[in-house]
Amino acid sequence: MTKTELSESIGKLRRALLVLHSPVDQTVGIENAAAIYAAARHPKSFVTLDSADHLLSRKEDGEYAAQVIGAWAARYLDVTAQPVPESVPEGIVRSAEAEPNGFLQNIMAGPAHHVWADEPESYGGTDMGMTPYQFLSSGLAACTSMTVRMYARRKGWPLDHIHVDVSHEKVHAKDCESCDTSSQGTRIDRFQRMIQLTGELSDEQRRRLLEIADKCPVHRTLEGTIDIQTSLAPEGGNG
Numbered sequence: 001m002t003k004t005e006l007s008e009s010i011g012k013l014r015r016a017l018l019v020l021h022s023p024v025d026q027t028v029g030i031e032n033a034a035a036i037y038a039a040a041r042h043p044k045s046f047v048t049l050d051s052a053d054h055l056l057s058r059k060e061d062g063e064y065a066a067q068v069i070g071a072w073a074a075r076y077l078d079v080t081a082q083p084v085p086e087s088v089p090e091g092i093v094r095s096a097e098a099e100p101n102g103f104l105q106n107i108m109a110g111p112a113h114h115v116w117a118d119e120p121e122s123y124g125g126t127d128m129g130m131t132p133y134q135f136l137s138s139g140l141a142a143c144t145s146m147t148v149r150m151y152a153r154r155k156g157w158p159l160d161h162i163h164v165d166v167s168h169e170k171v172h173a174k175d176c177e178s179c180d181t182s183s184q185g186t187r188i189d190r191f192q193r194m195i196q197l198t199g200e201l202s203d204e205q206r207r208r209l210l211e212i213a214d215k216c217p218v219h220r221t222l223e224g225t226i227d228i229q230t231s232l233a234p235e236g237g238n239g
Contacts, residue, residue, distance in 0.1 A: 007039040016076045017044045020065060027054035045072060087111035104128055107135075137166040140191060143218035148195070151212045152205075159209070160199035167192045191222070 010017070017040040021033035037046050047068055052061035088094045090110045095117065098104040103125040105117040117132060119125030130138065141164040152159035171190045195213055197206055213219070 022049040147216035
C-alpha cells in the first residue's frame with residue numbers, strides 16, 4: 001500500500017473545503033480528518049457524522065450527509081434553481097416550459113407534486129427528467145404494481161415484493177399478432193411489460209396475478225378508445 005502526502009496540496013487548494021468524519025469510522029481514523037482540516041485554509045468546515053460508518057450504509061446517515069453537503073455547497077456555488085410553477089388545481093396535470101431553448105418541462109400534478117420532463121442530450125435536451133414516453137410507461141408500470149398488490153393483499157397471499165419493467169417501441173401493425181389486420185402498413189405502439197413477483201406463491205396464484213395485471217386501469221385506458229379534446233386558453237391566463 002502506498003501513502004500520499006496531501007497536506008501541501010490541500011493548503012494550496014484556494015477553495016472552500018468541507019470535511020465530514022465519523023468518530024467511530026473503522027477505516028479512516030479521526031487523526032486523518034484532523035490533519036486535512038488543519039492543512040486547509042479558510043473557508044473550511046468540519047462536520048461530525050456521529051455514529052455513521054465509513055460507507056454511510058445506514059439510510060438515515062446518508063440522508064443527513066446529503067442534506068449537510070447540499071446546504072453547505074449552496075453557500076459557495078452559484079446554482080440557479082429552475083423556477084417551480086405555481087400549484088395547479090386538483091385533478092390537473094400542467095406542463096410549463098422551464099427552458100424555451102431546450103425541452104425541459106416543469107410538470108405539476110395538482111397542488112402538491114412536481115417533477116421534470118426532458119429529452120436526452122442526443123435529441124437536443126438536457127436529460128434532467130424522464131421523456132414523455134417514459135412517463136407514459138411509468139404510469140402503466142406503477143398502475144400494474146398497485147393493482148396486483150391490491151388483489152394479493154385482499155386475498156391474503158404471500159406476495160413479498162413486486163417490480164414491473166415496461167419498455168415502449170413503435171412497430172409495424174403487420175408484426176403484431178393481436179392487432180387488427182385492417183391496420184396493415186401502419187405503425188402502432190407496443191409496450192413490453194415484465195412482472196416479477198417475489199414470495200411463496202403457488203403457480204396458480206402467480207397465474208391469477210398475471211391475469212389481474214391486465215385489469216389495471218391504465219392498461220385498460222391504453223387498450224381502449226381515447227378521446228383527446230384540445231382548446232386554446234385565453235391569452236395571459238393559466239387555464
